[in-house]
Amino acid sequence: MVADLVFYLFAAVTVAAALGVITSRNQVHSVLFLILAFFTTAGLFVLLKAEFLAALLVIVYMGAVAVLFLFVVMMLDVDFESLRAGVKEHLPMGLFVGAVILAEFAFILSGVHVDEAVQTNAANIPNTQLIGQVLYTKYLFPFEIASLVLLVALIGAVVLTLRKRKDAKRQHIPSQIARTRDEAVELVKVAPGQGA
Amino acid sequence: MPENLKQLLVTIHGFGEGLLGPTLWVLAWTVIKIVILLAPVLFMVTYITLAERKIIGFMQVRYGPNRVGIWGILQPLADAAKLIFKELLLPEKADRTVFFLAPALTLVPALIAWAVIPFAPGLVLADINIGILYILAVSSLGVYGIIMAGWGSNNRFSFLGGLRSAAQMVSYEVSMGFTLIPVVLLSGSLNLTDVVNAQKGMWFVIPLLPMFVVYFISVVAETNRAPFDLPEAEAELVAGFITEYSAMSSGLFFMGEYANMILVSFMGSILFLGGWLPPLEILSFIPGVIWLGIKAAFLLFVFLWIRATFPRYRYDQLMRLGWKVFLPISLLWIFVTGLGVLLFGKA
Numbered sequence: 001m002v003a004d005l006v007f008y009l010f011a012a013v014t015v016a017a018a019l020g021v022i023t024s025r026n027q028v029h030s031v032l033f034l035i036l037a038f039f040t041t042a043g044l045f046v047l048l049k050a051e052f053l054a055a056l057l058v059i060v061y062m063g064a065v066a067v068l069f070l071f072v073v074m075m076l077d078v079d080f081e082s083l084r085a086g087v088k089e090h091l092p093m094g095l096f097v098g099a100v101i102l103a104e105f106a107f108i109l110s111g112v113h114v115d116e117a118v119q120t121n122a123a124n125i126p127n128t129q130l131i132g133q134v135l136y137t138k139y140l141f142p143f144e145i146a147s148l149v150l151l152v153a154l155i156g157a158v159v160l161t162l163r164k165r166k167d168a169k170r171q172h173i174p175s176q177i178a179r180t181r182d183e184a185v186e187l188v189k190v191a192p193g194q195g196a
Numbered sequence: 197m198p199e200n201l202k203q204l205l206v207t208i209h210g211f212g213e214g215l216l217g218p219t220l221w222v223l224a225w226t227v228i229k230i231v232i233l234l235a236p237v238l239f240m241v242t243y244i245t246l247a248e249r250k251i252i253g254f255m256q257v258r259y260g261p262n263r264v265g266i267w268g269i270l271q272p273l274a275d276a277a278k279l280i281f282k283e284l285l286l287p288e289k290a291d292r293t294v295f296f297l298a299p300a301l302t303l304v305p306a307l308i309a310w311a312v313i314p315f316a317p318g319l320v321l322a323d324i325n326i327g328i329l330y331i332l333a334v335s336s337l338g339v340y341g342i343i344m345a346g347w348g349s350n351n352r353f354s355f356l357g358g359l360r361s362a363a364q365m366v367s368y369e370v371s372m373g374f375t376l377i378p379v380v381l382l383s384g385s386l387n388l389t390d391v392v393n394a395q396k397g398m399w400f401v402i403p404l405l406p407m408f409v410v411y412f413i414s415v416v417a418e419t420n421r422a423p424f425d426l427p428e429a430e431a432e433l434v435a436g437f438i439t440e441y442s443a444m445s446s447g448l449f450f451m452g453e454y455a456n457m458i459l460v461s462f463m464g465s466i467l468f469l470g471g472w473l474p475p476l477e478i479l480s481f482i483p484g485v486i487w488l489g490i491k492a493a494f495l496l497f498v499f500l501w502i503r504a505t506f507p508r509y510r511y512d513q514l515m516r517l518g519w520k521v522f523l524p525i526s527l528l529w530i531f532v533t534g535l536g537v538l539l540f541g542k543a
Binding site for chain 2: 001002026028029032035042051052054055056058059062063064067068070071074075126127128171173
């Protein structure tokens with residue numbers, strides 16, 4: 001009974017926060033609502049006894065992705081009135097994308113595919129261990145492909161942002177440490193009245 | 197647990213169930229346990245402020261607070277009374293909700309993380325299988341309070357302080373997270389009680405000494421303490437993200453900072469210094485809670501010692517240290533530890 005109540009609380013807050021993301025006028029509030037939605041979703045995962053997924057959701061999405069998101073949104077000066085102007089033109093496209101996603105959800109949920117090995121062991125093995133076991137044996141290939149895709153994205157991000165600026169002053173630590181007294185200090189004898 | 201104590205617990209449970217019924221009593225008993233856990237934490241938070249001023253005073257050859265009570269023992273209470281009764285100010289153009297939510301969001305993660313800390317065998321509020329991940333998850337939430345305070349104050353100094361702090365915490369969380377992986381590899385579990393039990397033969401600080409050093413420096417940066425207290429660098433940014441806060445709302449930020457400091461000291465003792473285990477088997481007549489307290493107190497002392505000793509880092513040096521020094525070291529040590537576990541087996 002208590003679990004049901006907690007579920008409805010989390011679910012209601014998730015839906016309300018998700019509505020807040022698309023309706024709030026201030027973009028920073030939108031991101032904050034998104035973070036709240038992540039948090040309550042993690043709560044729902046805990047109720048499903050998927051603690052590992054819940055922890056990952058909080059660490060990856062709330063701890064890293066959303067922080068950087070918030071960073072960018074705070075620094076950019078997005079003019080929301082101009083974005084709002086085109087709402088009517090973009091509405092059909094948006095509805096179409098929404099419908100496709102909804103259809104995909106329905107498709108997945110109608111034929112739920114649960115790994116039998118996972119299902120039978122779920123009660124006895126901690127789910128961190130269970131995910132590890134399936135991920136590194138049965139699904140090793142898709143897992144490796146996914147990590148390759150991530151690696152490409154990582155390198156892409158570095159390549160896109162890396163540029164050498166000539167006027168930037170850089171600190172070169174090894175050469176600072178390797179400096180000796182002979183290079184740095186010059187003793188000169190200046191005759192009285194001759195110094196600059 | 198002694199027999200009469202068990203008897204007492206049974207009596208309390210019986211009385212509670214009679215009073216509230218089984219379902220409500222479970223909730224009430226959880227609340228009671230949370231209060232029993234958090235009261236000492238908040239007491240420590242209050243008194244670490246006095247310890248800090250006394251210890252730094254001692255290191256700088258002065259007395260520190262000595263007017264309120266003998267040896268200034270009541271100073272924290274006087275400070276708390278002052279903070280509570282001061283006027284709460286709201287800047288005119290600040291974002292009201294975000295502004296007042298921020299201090300609470302700093303303190304709450306620092307307190308809920310205590311749920312998984314084991315103080316002695318079996319003496320833990322929530323003995324969950326993903327304890328280390330839970331700590332990482334909760335500690336990654338602390339940054340929101342600071343970034344929201346920076347933005348919500350509508351003040352440039354606050355905003356710059358908030359951004360600095362967010363970048364710093366995200367960076368050092370990476371290296372802190374990586375230092376925990378060798379610990380997990382050696383103990384083969386994410387449960388903190390198992391981690392301590394795996395250290396029976398040898399504390400993890402011995403095989404993982406470089407990781408312990410990286411962990412400690414990272415958490416000093418993560419908790420925004422000197423010499424990495426750039427978000428509140430008073431010479432550049434007034435008081436950083438706390439600039440616009442007054443009275444208890446700024447007090448909550450400080451409580452969050454100190455609660456985090458105490459938390460990471462306990463974590464350091466549990467992960468690397470053997471938790472409640474005594475250093476020698478002969479000394480096991482002293483209860484485990486006291487051993488854990490001594491270890492954590494030592495780490496806290498080092499926190500204060502560092503603050504009294506080192507000058508503040510420059511921001512680019514801070515970033516360089518996190519990404520270019522600590523990250524490669526901890527990545528390398530993960531592989532070394534993995535190889536060690538493969539060759540010699542777990543601890």
